[in-house]
Amino acid sequence: MMLTDKWRDTGVFNMEQFDPEVLLNVLEPTGLPTDVVDGGEWPEL
Numbered sequence: 037m038m039l040t041d042k043w044r045d046t047g048v049f050n051m052e053q054f055d056p057e058v059l060l061n062v063l064e065p066t067g068l069p070t071d072v073v074d075g076g077e078w079p080e081l
Contacts, residue, residue: 042058
C-alpha cells in the first residue's frame with residue numbers, strides 16, 4: 037500500500053493512522069475474517 041501511494045504521506049506514521057478500508061479490501065478476497073470495532077464492545081472470537 038505504501039508502494040502504490042495508497043498509504044503515503046509526509047512525515048512518520050503508524051499503519052493505524054492510515055485509511056483501514058484499503059487494507060480491509062485487500063484482505064477480503066483471502067477469506068480472512070475481519071470485524072471493525074469502533075468504540076464498542078469487542079466481538080466474541
